[in-house]
Amino acid sequence: MTHHLSAQEQIEALEGVLVAARQRHLEGCAACAGEAAALRTVWGDVREAGGIPDPSPLFWDHFQARVHSAIAEDAARTAVGSPWWQGSVRSFLVVGAAALVVIAVAIAPRVVPSVAVPDDTLASAASEIDALTDQVQWQFMVDVLGSLETDAVQSVLVPSARGVDAAFETLSGQERATFLRLLEAELSAGSE
C-alpha cells in the first residue's frame, strides 16, 4: 500500500503536475481524492474573491510626488553628521519615547520620574538606542512608537507618575509583549 499524498504532492495534483505513479494513487484513494477536491474548491473561492478596488486616478497622479517626498524626508533623517535628535518633531518624540521606555524597563519600579527627564539621561538612553545594530528591531521600535499619538508621546516625555504606564497602555497586548521581549534582550546583551 502506497503512502497518501504529501502536502507538496497535493499541491502538485492541484496544479496538474503530479507524477504519473502518484496520480494513479490519487485516482484510487478516496481520502486523497477528497482532500484534493476540497483544496480545489477553496482555491476557486480564493480566486473568486480576488477583486481589488482601484484607487482614484488622482492617486496615481500624485504617487510619484509622494515617493519623492518620502525619499527626501528619509535622506534628511539619515544625513551624515546630523545629531540624532535633529529631524522632524515626530522623529524626536519617537526616539525620546523609546528612550523613556528603555529607562522605564531598566529602572522600574524603583523610580518613576515626576518631572521632565534630564537631557543627559535621554542622551544616555539615546546612545543605547544608537547601539541597536539590528535594523529590523530598530524599525520595529520606530513603527510601534510611531503609531502613538503626539499627545501620548509628549505625556511620556514629561510623565506624570502614571505617564509611562499610560503610554504603555496604548499598545496592544501582543505589541507590548513583543516590545518588552526585544528591550529585555537588548538590555541583557548590553550588560554582558
Place this chain on the structure above:
Amino acid sequence: MPVVTPARTSGDDYTAADDRTLIEAFRAGHREAFDVIVSRHQRQVYQVCYRFVRNHEDAADLAQDVFVRAFKGLKNFKGDSALSTWLYRVGVNACLNRAAVKRPLTEPLEPSRHVDDRSDDPFHVVARGEKAAVVRRAIAQLPPKQRATLLLRVYQDLSHEEIAGILGSSVGAVKANFFHALGNLKRLLQS
C-alpha cells in the same frame, strides 16, 4: 581611469527602456530612470500591499515605503532576479514586518465595493460579494507567511520558484505553506 558619467540631456527618455537599462541609468545618476521604475511597477506593488492589509491608506503607505527602500537598495541589486521579483521581495518583507507589529485590519462587510457583475441576477451578485468578503476575512487570519504564499501564488500568479526566492524559502517549503494556507482557509470557511 576616470569615471565618465553619462551627460544628462533634456532629451533623455527612459519610458521605453527595459528594467535593466533603467537600473543602470539610475545607478549612473539619472534620477528620472527611477521615476519610470516607480510608474511601471507601482500598481503591482500597491496590489500586493493591498492584498495584505485590505485598506487603501495602509496599502498606499506600504507601497510608498517599498519604493523608498528600493531607492536606497537598488545600488545593491545584483540582477539575479527580475526587478519585479525583487520589488515583490521588498514589498512582502515590508508587509511581513508590518504584520509583526499590527493586527490585520478586519475588512468591513461592504459587498457593494467588490460586486461581481458577471451575472444580471442581483441576488447572486450580492451573494457572491458577501462570500468574497468572508473569504478575504479568512485570508486575513492566516499566518503571515502562509498569507504571503497564497497571495503571490493565486493573485500574482508567481511560480513556486519565484515565491521561494521572494520569501527566502525552499520550493518544497513554499508548496507546503500553500497547502497549509488552503487547509486553514477550508477550516476557517467551514467554521
